[in-house]
Amino acid sequence: MNKKSKTYFNWSTGKDSSLALYYAMKDQALSIDLLLTSVNAYHNRVSMHGLSRELLEIQAKSIGLPLATIELPESPSMKIYSEKMHLTINQLKKEKFTDCIFGDIFLEDLRSYREEQLMPLKIKSHYPLWKKNTKDLIHDFIDLGFKAVVLTLNSNLLDKSFLGRVIDKDFINDLPENVDPCGENGEFHTFCFDGPIFKTPIEFTKGEEIYRTYKSPDKDSKKDIGFWFLDLIPK
Numbered sequence: 437m438n439k440k441s442k443t444y445f446n447w448s449t450g451k452d453s454s455l456a457l458y459y460a461m462k463d464q465a466l467s468i469d470l471l472l473t474s475v476n477a478y479h480n481r482v483s484m485h486g487l488s489r490e491l492l493e494i495q496a497k498s499i500g501l502p503l504a505t506i507e508l509p510e511s512p513s514m515k516i517y518s519e520k521m522h523l524t525i526n527q528l529k530k531e532k533f534t535d536c537i538f539g540d541i542f543l544e545d546l547r548s549y550r551e552e553q554l555m556p557l558k559i560k561s562h563y564p565l566w567k568k569n570t571k572d573l574i575h576d577f578i579d580l581g582f583k584a585v586v587l588t589l590n591s592n593l594l595d596k597s598f599l600g601r602v603i604d605k606d607f608i609n610d611l612p613e614n615v616d617p618c619g620e621n622g623e624f625h626t627f628c629f630d631g632p633i634f635k636t637p638i639e640f641t642k643g644e645e646i647y648r649t650y651k652s653p654d655k656d657s658k659k660d661i662g663f664w665f666l667d668l669i670p671k
Contacts, residue, residue, distance in 0.1 A: 440467035441560070443535040444504075444528055447471035449487050449495060451584040451603060452565060452618060454628040455577050456539035457499075459564035461633070466535060466562070471496050471503045472524070474517075478510035485588040485625040486665050491640060494670055495627075498634045504528075518553065525557050535560045541570060541620045570618040574608055582631030589624040591647070591662035598624065599664045600642055627668060643667035 443466045447453050460468060473492060474483040481488055489505075496503035506524050508517065525536075536559055540547055547563065554561055565573060577584075584603045589596075593615055601607050603626060608617055615623045630637040644667045649660040 441465060441535040442531075442533045443468050443537060443562075444470040444472050444533050445501075445537045446539070447473045447496075447503075448484055448539065448625075449473065449482055449492055449628065450485075450539075450626040451574075451577055451582065451628050452539035452541065452620075454582055454584070454631055454633060455573060455580075456537060456564045458580065458582075458631070458633050460537050460562065463562075463564075466537070468501065468537070470528070470533070471499070471501050472528075472536075473503065473505050474508055474521075475505040476510065477507040483508055485627075487587060487627055487668065488670070490670050491627070491638065491668055494638055495629070495634075498636050498638055500635060521553065522557075525554070525559060529557050529559065533559070535562060537562045537564065539563075539565055541565045541573070541618060542567060543620065570616050570620055571608075574603070574617040575605075578604060578608075580632055582628060583637075584626040584628040585666075585668070586624050587627050587666045587668060589664050590622060591664055592659075593623045596645075596664050599645060600666050639671040640668045641671060643669045 445457055445460065445468055460466060475481065475489060476483050482492055493503060506520050508520060536554070538550060538561060540563055551561060586598055586601050589598055611617060619625065629640065646665045646667070647662060648665065649662045652659055652661050
């Protein structure tokens with residue numbers, strides 16, 4: 437019998453990560469032994485969308501996998517992020533990890549960046565959702581019994597009424613035509629709280645709704661991008 441590759445999963449806490457992990461667990465060549473998440477140490481929250489560290493830890497416990505975090509400062513530059521990531525992955529390499537998994541679907545530039553960063557460390561990356569139709573993926577997610585709640589959205593693309601909604605078929609049908617069903621372009625982010633990868637559902641209540649604006653990454657655009665955030669509180 438071939439030995440399975442020791443693998444860590446780049447965990448974002450949302451629906452794409454959850455579905456990718458579900459698929460990856462069926463890969464007989466991989467042994468998934470760790471979840472890895474970037475955390476803003478200043479705010480004690482997941483970097484991408486502000487989920488509390490406590491809910492992240494509860495989620496990992498329900499999945500049944502160890503959790504490691506990359507601790508980032510309040511406003512990390514790309515240089516600091518890359519350095520922190522390199523140090524973490526180098527340590528994982530010493531712990532005999534050879535492979536990793538991402539939940540990306542079709543962002544070519546992001547995949548290229550990831551692979552360039554991993555190449556010197558000889559870590560092989562896997563993308564279970566890559567190039568799959570996002571409408572098919574989101575329906576698969578729902579049909580498998582996963583549940584996720586929207587905790588961040590781009591207010592330039594989605595009405596605030598979508599914040600806090602659970603991902604179901606009504607949610608998908610209500611999305612504007614210019615919004616990807618999986619939010620792959622950053623239209624919205626989610627927290628997955630139930631489904632076949634969890635031992636028990638994660639219980640929470642909805643807290644404060646916060647609005648923030650950020651400068652557009654498009655240098656030619658003078659319009660700021662607004663984001664709504666929903667704080668989720670563990671029960």
